[in-house]
Amino acid sequence: MSADAVNTGSRTTRLLGAAVLIGVLALILLGFFGAPEDDEQRDAVRMIFVHLPSAFGIYAAMATTAVGSVMWLWKRSRWWDIVAHSSAEIGVIFCGLTLFTGSVWGRPTWNTYWDWGDVRLVTTLILFLMLVGYLALRSAGGDENAMATRAAVVGLLAAVNVPIINRSVEWWSNRTLHQKSSLTDGNLEDLTLFTLFVGIVVWALFFVWAMIHRFRIGWLEHQLRDIDLETALIQRRAEAATESSGEESR
Amino acid sequence: MFADIWLVTNKDLRIEWRSRVTLSQVAPFALTVLVLFGFALDANPEVLTAATSGLFWLTVLFVAVVAVQRSTAIETADGARRALLLAGIEPSSVFVGKALAIAVQILGVEVLMVGGVLLFYDATVESLPLLLATCAVATLAIAASGTLLGALVAGVRARETVLPILLLPLLAPVLIAASRAFDDALGVLAVDGWAWLGLLAGFGIVNALLGMLAYGPLLEET
Numbered sequence: 507m508s509a510d511a512v513n514t515g516s517r518t519t520r521l522l523g524a525a526v527l528i529g530v531l532a533l534i535l536l537g538f539f540g541a542p543e544d545d546e547q548r549d550a551v552r553m554i555f556v557h558l559p560s561a562f563g564i565y566a567a568m569a570t571t572a573v574g575s576v577m578w579l580w581k582r583s584r585w586w587d588i589v590a591h592s593s594a595e596i597g598v599i600f601c602g603l604t605l606f607t608g609s610v611w612g613r614p615t616w617n618t619y620w621d622w623g624d625v626r627l628v629t630t631l632i633l634f635l636m637l638v639g640y641l642a643l644r645s646a647g648g649d650e651n652a653m654a655t656r657a658a659v660v661g662l663l664a665a666v667n668v669p670i671i672n673r674s675v676e677w678w679s680n681r682t683l684h685q686k687s688s689l690t691d692g693n694l695e696d697l698t699l700f701t702l703f704v705g706i707v708v709w710a711l712f713f714v715w716a717m718i719h720r721f722r723i724g725w726l727e728h729q730l731r732d733i734d735l736e737t738a739l740i741q742r743r744a745e746a747a748t749e750s751s752g753e754e755s756r
Numbered sequence: 757m758f759a760d761i762w763l764v765t766n767k768d769l770r771i772e773w774r775s776r777v778t779l780s781q782v783a784p785f786a787l788t789v790l791v792l793f794g795f796a797l798d799a800n801p802e803v804l805t806a807a808t809s810g811l812f813w814l815t816v817l818f819v820a821v822v823a824v825q826r827s828t829a830i831e832t833a834d835g836a837r838r839a840l841l842l843a844g845i846e847p848s849s850v851f852v853g854k855a856l857a858i859a860v861q862i863l864g865v866e867v868l869m870v871g872g873v874l875l876f877y878d879a880t881v882e883s884l885p886l887l888l889a890t891c892a893v894a895t896l897a898i899a900a901s902g903t904l905l906g907a908l909v910a911g912v913r914a915r916e917t918v919l920p921i922l923l924l925p926l927l928a929p930v931l932i933a934a935s936r937a938f939d940d941a942l943g944v945l946a947v948d949g950w951a952w953l954g955l956l957a958g959f960g961i962v963n964a965l966l967g968m969l970a971y972g973p974l975l976e977e978t
Contacts, residue, residue, distance in 0.1 A: 579973060628932070635925035642921050646912045655977045656908045659970045663926060666962060 529708035559709035567597030575658035764853025809938035847972035882943035897960030
């Protein structure tokens with residue numbers, strides 16, 4: 507690696523990264539050995555420590571993408587455009603993780619990996635597909651500003667889905683296997699609740715850590731495009747200069 | 757505003773009428789898909805009857821992708837988008853006008869397709885008002901979302917592949933709600949079709965409003 511290689515890491519991200527690693531370790535210990543098993547779901551309930559924080563991660567990522575998209579459309583701010591892109595990418599990971607852990611959890615508790623009648627499952631899947639579409643659009647290339655505008659509109663369309671997912675359990679209460687909000691109904695044991703909050707904090711730290719790295723990559727890519735454009739302009743000018751001097755000498 | 761909308765709708769429909777793409781290509785495509793579903797499921801007629809609504813609306817979504825691609829192509833060719841911008845018509849009017857033109861074409865194909873499912877799938881209509889209302893509302897919702905995304909992908913290099921990836925997941929709620937409403941209208945399932953119709957209308961209004969807001973910036977920039 508050359509000496510002036512650019513690194514997306516910094517003191518803050520290294521501290522955050524270390525905190526995430528320690529947090530995951532604590533979560534594993536608390537999740538497997540601290541929190542008690544559930545009366546009905548037995549050990550399967552431990553899935554909640556990964557599943558619920560991932561689902562919250564989707565909300566955080568989509569909210570960030572929505573704000574970034576609005577700010578691009580409103581202020582034409584490149585900074586916010588890259589924020590929207592970065593958080594959508596992390597949102598896809600959270601969305602996939604939520605669907606995967608939910609599926610694995612569903613097998614022992616609902617006796618099925620997937621249920622098409624469950625509104626929350628289906629709406630989360632739709633959001634996942636829309637985010638995949640968002641990233642496909644982003645990767646299609648073309649003019650940077652036009653792409654940012656297109657992506658912002660799609661990002662907002664996808665974000666509209668999130669409130670539907672969140673409220674779907676209440677709206678279609680007879681069409682879901684999901685329990686109603688487990689955090690606020692007071693049925694969880696103290697240590698289970700504590701572990702759950704540890705999970706949420708660890709996932710939040712991970713989100714911030716990943717956001718900073720992904721944002722810096724996005725910013726570097728943007729700068730690279732600028733440099734490429736400048737270099738190309740300089741080269742063309744140089745070519746024009748040689749051609750004209752060649753004509754003069756003739 | 758209404759005059760402008762009519763102008764755009766009329767323009768798109770006239771182009772369509774002269775080229776006859778919907779009539780000679782999209783309608784046969786829709787019927788072919790319906791027949792192919794029939795081949796795939798004919799071993800068990802009960803499955804075909806139970807799946808009629810879903811297959812019908814899935815086919816409509818495929819038709820929508822083709823119709824939107826066609827509508828986008830009209831504007832992309834020969835720099836027609838620039839001309840449309842220079843014409844001084846409000847972008848929101850252009851959006852509504854183009855959406856209505858797409859809706860009219862899809863509705864035309866749906867009329868044929870209803871005939872198709874009655875004939876091939878042995879379906880019976882239990883509630884004609886619900887059937888007609890579902891077709892009208894769902895088609896408007898599809899046309900509004902399609903027009904918005906059509907403008908969005910107009911400048912993208914790989915727009916033929918990007919459009920379905922974006923449009924089909926976005927229209928998934930329409931597929932679900934319209935299929936359930938149709939289940940009720942065809943007497944396949946005992947569900948409240950009118951409630952699903954309400955959901956369809958809500959989805960359509962949200963997408964139409966977003967489309968009217970976003971169409972201007974998209975038209976100018978892409």
